[in-house]
Amino acid sequence: MIESLLAPWHGFVSSLPFEWARYEFMRHALLAVLFVSPLLGALGTVVVANRMAFFSEAIGHAAFTGIALGVILGLADPLWSMIGFALLLTLAIAWVRRRGGLSSDTAIGLVMAFTVSLGIVILSRGGDFARYTNFLIGDMLAVTGNDVVWLALLALVVFALFFFFFNRLILGTLSPALARSRAARSGRAELAFACLLAVVVTCALPWIGILVINALLILPAAAGRNLANNTAQFFGWSVAISLVAGLAGLIVSFYASTATGATIVLAAMAIYLLTLLRRAAS
Amino acid sequence: MDLPPDHAPAHHGVAPHRCGECCTTMRGIGVRYNGKPVLDNVDLHLHCGELTAVIGENGAGKTTLVKCLLGEIPHSGEVHFLDAAHRRPDSPVIGYVPQHSSFDKDAPVSVLDLFAVSLVSRPACLGVSRSVRGEALNGLRRTGAEDLVDRRVGTLSGGELQRVLLALALTPVPNILVLDEPMSGVDHSGREQFYELLSKLRREFDLAVMLVSHDLATLARFADRMVFLDHRIVCEGPPAEVLRDARVREAFSLHSLS
Numbered sequence: 001m002i003e004s005l006l007a008p009w010h011g012f013v014s015s016l017p018f019e020w021a022r023y024e025f026m027r028h029a030l031l032a033v034l035f036v037s038p039l040l041g042a043l044g045t046v047v048v049a050n051r052m053a054f055f056s057e058a059i060g061h062a063a064f065t066g067i068a069l070g071v072i073l074g075l076a077d078p079l080w081s082m083i084g085f086a087l088l089l090t091l092a093i094a095w096v097r098r099r100g101g102l103s104s105d106t107a108i109g110l111v112m113a114f115t116v117s118l119g120i121v122i123l124s125r126g127g128d129f130a131r132y133t134n135f136l137i138g139d140m141l142a143v144t145g146n147d148v149v150w151l152a153l154l155a156l157v158v159f160a161l162f163f164f165f166f167n168r169l170i171l172g173t174l175s176p177a178l179a180r181s182r183a184a185r186s187g188r189a190e191l192a193f194a195c196l197l198a199v200v201v202t203c204a205l206p207w208i209g210i211l212v213i214n215a216l217l218i219l220p221a222a223a224g225r226n227l228a229n230n231t232a233q234f235f236g237w238s239v240a241i242s243l244v245a246g247l248a249g250l251i252v253s254f255y256a257s258t259a260t261g262a263t264i265v266l267a268a269m270a271i272y273l274l275t276l277l278r279r280a281a282s
Numbered sequence: 283m284d285l286p287p288d289h290a291p292a293h294h295g296v297a298p299h300r301c302g303e304c305c306t307t308m309r310g311i312g313v314r315y316n317g318k319p320v321l322d323n324v325d326l327h328l329h330c331g332e333l334t335a336v337i338g339e340n341g342a343g344k345t346t347l348v349k350c351l352l353g354e355i356p357h358s359g360e361v362h363f364l365d366a367a368h369r370r371p372d373s374p375v376i377g378y379v380p381q382h383s384s385f386d387k388d389a390p391v392s393v394l395d396l397f398a399v400s401l402v403s404r405p406a407c408l409g410v411s412r413s414v415r416g417e418a419l420n421g422l423r424r425t426g427a428e429d430l431v432d433r434r435v436g437t438l439s440g441g442e443l444q445r446v447l448l449a450l451a452l453t454p455v456p457n458i459l460v461l462d463e464p465m466s467g468v469d470h471s472g473r474e475q476f477y478e479l480l481s482k483l484r485r486e487f488d489l490a491v492m493l494v495s496h497d498l499a500t501l502a503r504f505a506d507r508m509v510f511l512d513h514r515i516v517c518e519g520p521p522a523e524v525l526r527d528a529r530v531r532e533a534f535s536l537h538s539l540s
Contacts, residue, residue: 042407045407049386049388049389049391162405163405163407163408164403164405166399166405166406166407167398167399167400167402167403167404167405167406168399170389170391170395170399170406171399171400173386173389174385174386174389174391174396174399174435175380175384175385175386177352177354177378177380177384177462178378178380178385178400178447178450180352180354181352181376181377181378181460182378182400183373184400224390225389225390228390229390229392229432229434230390230391230392230394230395230432230434231390231391231392231395231398231399231406231407232395232406232407232408232409232410233390234389234390234391234407235407235408236407
């Protein structure tokens, strides 16, 4: 019944004169791309500005252990165990960073190696790992109407929280000491953002794929940074580039019969290279 | 080094009549790190309209003292702020100018964005309102930096960035202005201009200014008071007096300076 909310969407897209528009799975995938791309493009601005690329990579890879936990717990859909584990990991990394015992990249590298190995060991027990390779490259065409509705809600909440924390995050990025003198609790905002990022990355993973999801966070923002002179332009370019790459990748992958996530990444990469040229020219 | 005993710190000689104009007092500040005292029983009065320069060797606790003032680290002793009406504000406004080398210059952030993310909660990525722009321009005008408002922060020279950061620290006008090595990596003429500006603003706004620096020669001309810190206050007073002190001369090898 939730899916009946999507009836107008299906009616509208089916009327378009394209072959792909005739398929329900494509209409769902298109809607998912319209929600996921701006979300990743927006979060990417802070990931790039705050040098969190390695962290988001680690969160994606930790999904192996999240899936394994779901299998052990006997969950039909491992999404909840994946989210739970990603959040746990986020807190663990924040704790290690705060203790200051290890530099951030060393701490993240260690944690990532551990969680990937643990997940693979559990999932490969009995030689059954092939069942989970879908998570590696993702399956955008497996998106259901139900998924799309939940995704829309998630996007709404994430955007609201993102905007709420944005100024503090940027000030903390520029100068943590300056942020503290302004009583902007950038440490807390950073942790909240890391949790938000963990949830979004984990939710988008099954569709986009563990191997490529991080590129979708970083490429649009990196491209946007090449074009922007201020924060609003940075944000605008990043979201727009993410959307264009998402749509182009989805359509191309339909006709070329390729994995959608990776195709979107190539589209984003192409745009990034263009922005590099533009930057070199100016 | 012959430090005075604990019960008779050298800085008791500070003229007491100034305390009526105290903006900020630090009393009995102590910080230990791994059991070793970084700061030991530091008393510091910062007066309105006065530029107090804190000097000392690397590792003498200067930056730690700044962190205590900003409330960034736990410490013993007390810090009190007084506003112009000699009341203690609940949340004192501290203007802070960080070292520009510690500032991330990679991000596509304009000077205007810097003001927006510091002053308001409306996310700067959705655009900056006209009133914030006006406020930023007002602030920047004080340091002669209004032309820089739309420049990307990463394209500013060291001196320009420091003028922007000073303007930001003065918006809104703070109870106290704190600068931590603001001029490291800035060329000589840039420094002179910056200190001159600081001097002027301090009088204009009757500001209490605390400046941490190595830049003895320039500070000697601009500071009203100098404090020589070596985990505790070794001596303090007018710059000329402090720079004559044998302990200061030894620490900074001043015999080579004319």
